[in-house]
Amino acid sequence: MASAIVAPASTTAEGQTSHTQNQGHPSIYQLMALVMRDVKNLGKDGFNDHQKYKFRGVDGAIGALAQPLRDHGVFMTPEVLDSETEVRGKMNAIRMRVAFHFYGPAGDKVTAITMGEASDTADKASNKAMSAALKYALIHTFMIPVDAGSLDDGDRDHPVGQHSPADGYMERLRKPAVWNNPTALLAMHAEAKADGLLNATVFGPGGDETTLGELIVARGTVLKQEAAEREQRRAAEAPAVAAQVAAETGGGTVTVDPECFQPHPDGQDFANQAALATSREAVEGIQSMAAGQELVNSGVLAPDSGQPDVLGAYLERRAAELASGSESQIEAFMRRVRNGWNSVAATRMALEEARQKGINDVVPFDGDHLHIQDVLEIRLKALKEKASQGGQEQGAA
Structure with a gap:
């Protein structure tokens, strides 16, 4: 449930009413001065566990004044002067101006007018706004002593605009290190799920209303698509790039046919290690070693x-x-197997990888179901026979 946002206005006072004052009783002004003398200090004793901030609640203000008001015969009645309501996303918000009339036994009164503002997803916005207005009316009218340095407490521990715990996630999500990192997005999604905030209402970069979970998933999908497009472009450009690099480094013209291509032995070893790697960090380590040996362009x-x-x-x-x-x-x-299905070298590497990693799932092949290592052995044999005899291609995995 959202917390109240308060905007205390100036406090004003009225003189005596048209009632004839009972001369046997002190005036409301005298009694309010006595109440101010007896009122207790009021500190930030409340703590919001959900949004992690301290607050000075209306209960504390009432508790500080209840006994002094009773002791001196002063009572109070509220009056809503005007109010404005609006809808903010899924929140119902209200702003109201409230007059609090303080009466003494002589029949005269003093009126304090303050503002109260609050929002809520259900029907409690008015209740919260009234409580906020009352809290500041009591504090300002009776000058209740508060802890040092906290009269400006509106933003000291509860920043402006932070109406929802999801705001903290949005601040992190806007950082490039998270916004452009699929791994960080996955971690944030899991964290938000654990906090029960996947359905929290937020606003995306374009200002559209959505949920925190939907925004994280949508961004992850975009990054995934961009990575796939980059990979497709690199795969399409790879033969031409390899030929150009080989020519520039004195390696001669590269024949695109992989059966005739002679890879750099050390560079190929790094590539094979990367194929067996199970984390991005491991591949980055291989990149560093390859750069140190000047093999990045091999x-x-x-x-x-x-x-x-x-x-x-x-x-x-x-x-x-x-x-x-x-x-x-x-x-x-399996994606690598399909990409290298017509290559002896790629199929041989896939078979070696399957043996090293223990990959031997059953897959459909030529109308039957065989273990993947058996399929690769059959395919490798067929490719070798085709290369030497020009035979027809075998079935596809």
Whole structure:
């Protein structure tokens, strides 16, 4: 439930009413001075566990004044002078001006007018606004002593605009390190779910109203699509880039046919290590080692496609693939198998990876179901026979 937002106005006082004052009783002015003498200090004794801030509640103000008012025969009646209501997203908000009339036994009165503002998702906005107006009427009228430095308490511990715990998530979400990081988004989604805030109302970058969970998922989907598009572009450009790099580094013209392409042995070793890596951090470590040995621009057979590629380009794709977290291990493996289905080198690397990682799931193949390692052995044999005899392609996995 949302907390009240208060905007205390100036306090004014009225003179005696038209009632004839009972000369046997002191005036309301005298009695209010005595109440001020007897009132207790009021500190920020309340604490909001949900939004983590201290507050000075209306109960504290009433508690500080109740006995002094009774002791001196003063009572109070409220009067709502005017109010304004509006809808803010899913919140009902109200702003009202309230007059509080303080009467003494002589029949005269003093009136204090303050403002109260609050919002709520249900029907409690008016109640909260009345309580806020009352709190400041009592504090200002009777000058209730408060803890040092806190008369300006409106924003000291409860910042302006922070009406919902979801605001903290939005502040973090706007940071580039989170907004552009799929892993950070996944972690935030899990944290917001644990806090029960996935359905909290927020406003996206374009000002559209949505929920925190929907905003995080939508951003993650965009990043996933962008990563897939980058990978497709790199795969399409890889043969030409590899040929250009080889020519510039004196390696001669690269034949696009992977069977004729001669990868750099050390660069290929780094590529194979990256294919077996299980985290983005591991791939980044391989990138650093490759850069230290000046192998980033070396030609390799990319494990994910079986095509000539540049080591640095493949390592970038592999790091992005692991960072997205969009595929399971078997899904990523099967994608690489499909991409390198017509390559002896890629199929051989896939078979070695399956043996090292113990990947041997049953998959459909040529109208039957076989273990993936058996499928790869069959496919590798068929590709070798085709290369030597020009035979027809076998079935696809």
